[in-house]
Amino acid sequence: MYLTQRSDDRRLTMPTNLRLCWKEARPMVQGIFALRFCCAALLANHHTNGAVWAKVAGVLGCWVAATWAIYLLNGIADVVEDRENGSIRPIARGALPVDQAKSVVVALAAGAVGVAALISPIVCLLVVLHLAAGIGYSTGPRPLKGNVPGFLGAVVALGGLTYLCGWYASGATEIGAPLLLFGGAMSLWMAFGGATKDLSDAAGDRLAGRRTLPVVLGDRAARLAMAIGASAVGWGFLLTALVWAPSVVPVAIVVCAGSIALAIVVTGNMSRGERFCRRRPYGTFMITQYAAHLTLLVSLAFR
Structure with a gap:
């Protein structure tokens, strides 16, 4: 039995909350998204030799925050399925209160968009589109995850936007x-x-x-x-x-x-x-x- 009510009634410390939120967002998935971004940035730099790595690091930080928010939201939205499937992720097993997870989603998304806006309008647009695809995948009256065409479209969009943002962050102006x-x-x-x-x-x-x-x-x-x-x-x-x-x-x-x-x-x-x-x-x-x-x-x- 999952102690969901008890977990929702207690408040976790911030370090514990963030640790569980990170685990809920699937670190292996977060890692591959960061690797996608870095590969695109390095591939662009190989063709232009003009990357400003401080900017690349800043954009990567925005992208990691947005991706973390997307997959944490997915864990919140998938709690019914996850429990039926026997998942041991924090929300499904009642270790992470949903309200605290939602607060982290909002903070991550707002921070990603806010910092991206300070970097450039194009980076901000790409981050917003990334979040929109992720939110549409997990939530709404007809989540994209609920059918095969929606799943395929959302996943391709999340991947394509990641490579595009890494490429742009390195200063490339044309897609090679x-x-x-x-x-x-x-x-x-x-x-x-x-x-x-x-x-x-x-x-x-x-x-x-x-x-x-x-x-x-x-x-x-x-x-x-x-x-x-x-x-x-x-x-x-x-x-x-x-x-x-x-x-x-x-x-x-x-x-x-x-x-x-x-x-x-x-x-x-x-x-x-x-x-x-x-x-x-x-x-x-x-x-x-x-x-x-x-x-x-x-x-x-x-x-």
């Missing part, structure tokens, strides 16, 4: 082919690979009325669709990079290999059974993301 291909492919990877999370959350999604792939198609067909989608991104990225952007071919090879691994895992018996097993495709997706971005950083360092 490497960023367009890398950012586009990895944003699509977020959508098609990230959908594998729904395999372990189907029970809670049904309870909340969400129309995810496993709910709409059933488990077997959803797995096949996820394997096809991830494979299309991986192979499409590699073939396009070979023709249009050789500089990101090493990254494309990693993503293509990850798509093969994900297809094997998601359609095999190793990802069936207990919730831990059903999370394996999502784990493969996340490992591929981190490996791809770290590969880009290494390749840039040796140019």
Whole structure:
């Protein structure tokens, strides 16, 4: 049983509140968003050699705050599903009062927008659009998370805006082919690979009325669709990079290999059974993301 009423009646100290809010926002997800931003900034600097790193750091701070707010809000909005699915995140298990989490969301969002406005109007616009996509994903009369097209659109937008903001923060004025291909492919990877999370959350999604792939198609067909989608991104990225952007071919090879691994895992018996097993495709997706971005950083360092 979750002690939700007791947790909502007590007040946490600020350090404890912030620590739990950070944990609720999924540090691994926060880390990959920061890495996306940094990869785009470094890729832009490689082409322009004009980055002002103090500005880049300031914009990154705004982006981290906004992303933290987005995923903390998602935890607040997903409490019914999370409890049904047996999540151990702080809000679901009653360790983090919802009212205190909401206060942190407001403070983070306001701080991100306020500081971004001091940096430049374009940065402020990008942060506002990022927050709007995240808020639309989790809340409102028809949250985007509740259906497949909405999920795909919101996730691609969150990824694309992150790469675009990192690129702009470095002082680039035009979007080059490497960023367009890398950012586009990895944003699509977020959508098609990230959908594998729904395999372990189907029970809670049904309870909340969400129309995810496993709910709409059933488990077997959803797995096949996820394997096809991830494979299309991986192979499409590699073939396009070979023709249009050789500089990101090493990254494309990693993503293509990850798509093969994900297809094997998601359609095999190793990802069936207990919730831990059903999370394996999502784990493969996340490992591929981190490996791809770290590969880009290494390749840039040796140019």
